Amino acid sequence: MANKALVFVNDADAAAPLLAAACANFDRVLLATNNPSLSGADETYLYDAGATAVQAVPAVTSLIAAQRPDAVLCEAGADGKLVAGYAAAALGTSPICDATSVSFSAEGLEAARMVYGGGAVALERSAWPAVVVAAPGAFEAGGAVRTGEVHTLELSAPAGVRLLGVEEAAPEKKVNLNAAKCVVGVGRGLGSEENLPLVEELAGLMGAEIGCTRPAAEEEHWYGKERYIGVSGCMIKPAVYLALGISGQVQHMVGVNQAKTIFAVDKSDKAPIVEQADHVLIGDIKAVLPRIIELLK
């Protein structure tokens, strides 16, 4: 077991697995967070809940420089990566980002991460000190955690950058694609926004969450980015995945290829998805969707 880890996490869902992994592998676990509901570390350094990561990063970096942990484990996303970058520079190492699995040893850690747009998995090794940004699902929640003191982490205004304001993004329903047993995925091959009500009806019948490809989210704007599956989006493992109008590009498929059964509807029997699915219906989506809905009813 290594000596000391510092966990940086604000999101409660991300915190449980990160803290469980830290407690299972390190003698002493420190937590830096702005979320007062989080616990599970030997020492918690709590900063102002209203502060952004940019405002907190000088104090968190000073804490890391003073504590010299063997490992810094950060939550996924912009805030985790900002802290990881500064932590790595402070400790004289390179961060390993979006690790999908991590194994710890006495000397250091090995982490797997996707590279080349999901086309390959790189296994990276770091001696202590190590800095890791954990992708969702990298660690399992559960297992013993610790209880300990809570310190207030005082923030000093960061030099050179001043917060002008924070705007909450449009209030979208928070989706948890990782928890869904059935997921319907929408790609550009759906053709038009007019077909979305049919998709929603079908997903309702299946008890499924709706996800999408990056182009469907970022170029067509059919759904928000929180529903985007694939490299740099969600990586999901549902029991049933139904791909609608998704050709089967690796950047998307890497996010769903852990699904138990993959169904697909596509207009072309030459599409790469045919080789990557269990059941593929070849046909025009607009014509077959109403029939699938009828038959499912």
Added chain:
Amino acid sequence: MKILVCCKYVRDEAAIAVNPDRTLDMSAASWELSQYDSVALEAGMRLAAAAGDSLVEALSAGGEAVENSKMRKAVLSRGPAKLYTVRTEADGDILSAAKLLAQAYERIGGADLVICGDGSGDMYSQVLGTVLAAELGVSALNCVSALELDGGRVVATRMASGRAERYELETPAVVSVTSDICRARIPSMKDILGAGKKPVEAWSGTDFETVAPAVETVSTLAPEKAERLKKVYASDEDGLEQFVRALSDSIKGVM
């Protein structure tokens, strides 16, 4: 305002082949400018145009691709006035790349704003800009989706945890911009021809202090493919019924 855009050349992902032992075969994969860096270049050009009386230059460190004239044009045809290159012999890790870029930044004489792409097209760690800023001792913002000027001040919007945070930045600073910030420019033939006449200052990695990588890549392998049934159904009544029955059975198995 002086703007320096960091650029990386990556292999054309679509042409990377997989060997039977799941290792990657790069022999048919040509070099290209990382798509995120094309966006960073355009973001730099737009900010410079808004600021007036500005200079945009580009900096790239890497292997043989930094000496490739087509790759140099890929950067210079997108607007910057000059390209600085550092030729390295071996791929380093993020910290060694940041330390090299930091030294090159100092040699160039610094810049008011360094712009990096969201991540590199191949490794996509999304953290180089932050490590570079930490090495330079200047402010860093990642996930920047808008850059504006407000009375001469740089105002950046950072997207984090579903919120848009607006910051006023003192220069020098390093920002990493998302692909939402603008669309990359598609260079015209005139841009490409003009790029050949722009200056390139080429350095060798041995001119700089290097650090041994802290992170080592043990292996890079294509993912193991799950075995799939690959059953294909036609969209006639029969095919539809069979497809929906299979779907329905799978859903029932979950409930």
